[in-house]
Amino acid sequence: MKTDKPLLEIIGVDKHFGNQHVLKNCTLSVKQGETVVLIGPSGSGKSTLLRCVNLLESIEGGSIFFRQSDITQSNVExxxxxxxxxxxxxxxxxxxxxxxxxxxxxxxMTVLGINRAEAEAQALELLSKVRIPDKADSFPDELSGGQQQRVAIARALAMKPKLMLFDEPTSALDPEMIREVVDVMADLSAEGMTSIVVTHEMGFARRAANHIVFMENGEIIEHATRDEFFGGSVSQRAQRFLDQILH
Known part of the structure; x- marks a missing residue:
C-alpha cells in the first residue's frame, strides 16, 4: 500500500573514491510501492548509489533516510x-x-531464528514465486544463469525486506535468460514491492517503472515518470542515451 511519506530519502549525497568524485549532491526519494529505475552510462554512479543505500559504501556528505531514520549515523548496524x-x-x-x-x-534460520520446517516451507513458496518450483533440490551448478539469479532473488525475499535493490541483475546473463528474470522482477513490482533497479533493460522500465532516473558523471541529470521519459519529455542528453540503448 502506497503512502505519501517516502520510504527512502537520499538527500545531497556525496561520495569519493580517492580523487574521483563518484556521487555529486544526489537527491532522490522513493515512496512505498514504487519501482524506480536508474539508467545511465557506465561509471555514472548508479551502482555506487545503491551500495550507499545498503551501507556497503560510506558517504562523505548528505544523508540517507530509510523509514524516516538516518541510516548513515554511526550507531546504525x-x-x-x-x-x-x-x-x-x-x-x-x-x-x-x-x-x-x-x-x-x-x-x-541463522539471522531470524526461524525453525527449519518453517524456513523450508517459505523457500518452496518463494521458488514458486520466482517460477522455478521444481528446482528446490538442485545445486547451483545444475541451474542456468537465469535460474541461479532467480534463486538469488528468492534468497533476498526470504528476509521479507521493505525495499529491494537490484544492481544490473541481468547483465551477466545470456539474452534468452534475461526475460525470465525480468518477468519475475515485474511480478514483484506489480505486487507492490518497493524497488530501485539499475538496469539497461528498457522493456522492464516500460513495464514496471513508476519513475526513471538518468545519471551521468555522478549526478542525477533527469528524474521523470515513465510516461514522461518514454514520451520524449526529457533532456536531449537523456534522450540521446535512450536512443543509443534502444537501437
Missing part, C-alpha cells in the same frame, strides 16, 4: 539494516554446496 533492505547483485554468489532451497533457508 549494517547487518540489521540489511534485514529490511534486500540486494541482488550482477553475480548470484550462491553457496555451491547448498541446494536452491537451502540457499534460501540459510539467512532466515
Amino acid at each position: 549494517p547487518h540489521r539494516l540489511r534485514q529490511d533492505i534486500g540486494m541482488v547483485f550482477q553475480n548470484y554468489e550462491l553457496f555451491s554446496h547448498l541446494t536452491a532451497a537451502e540457499n534460501i533457508m540459510l539467512a532466515p
Whole structure:
C-alpha cells in the first residue's frame, strides 16, 4: 500500500573514491510501492548509489533516510539494516554446496531464528514465486544463469525486506535468460514491492517503472515518470542515451 511519506530519502549525497568524485549532491526519494529505475552510462554512479543505500559504501556528505531514520549515523548496524533492505547483485554468489532451497533457508534460520520446517516451507513458496518450483533440490551448478539469479532473488525475499535493490541483475546473463528474470522482477513490482533497479533493460522500465532516473558523471541529470521519459519529455542528453540503448 502506497503512502505519501517516502520510504527512502537520499538527500545531497556525496561520495569519493580517492580523487574521483563518484556521487555529486544526489537527491532522490522513493515512496512505498514504487519501482524506480536508474539508467545511465557506465561509471555514472548508479551502482555506487545503491551500495550507499545498503551501507556497503560510506558517504562523505548528505544523508540517507530509510523509514524516516538516518541510516548513515554511526550507531546504525549494517547487518540489521540489511534485514529490511534486500540486494541482488550482477553475480548470484550462491553457496555451491547448498541446494536452491537451502540457499534460501540459510539467512532466515541463522539471522531470524526461524525453525527449519518453517524456513523450508517459505523457500518452496518463494521458488514458486520466482517460477522455478521444481528446482528446490538442485545445486547451483545444475541451474542456468537465469535460474541461479532467480534463486538469488528468492534468497533476498526470504528476509521479507521493505525495499529491494537490484544492481544490473541481468547483465551477466545470456539474452534468452534475461526475460525470465525480468518477468519475475515485474511480478514483484506489480505486487507492490518497493524497488530501485539499475538496469539497461528498457522493456522492464516500460513495464514496471513508476519513475526513471538518468545519471551521468555522478549526478542525477533527469528524474521523470515513465510516461514522461518514454514520451520524449526529457533532456536531449537523456534522450540521446535512450536512443543509443534502444537501437
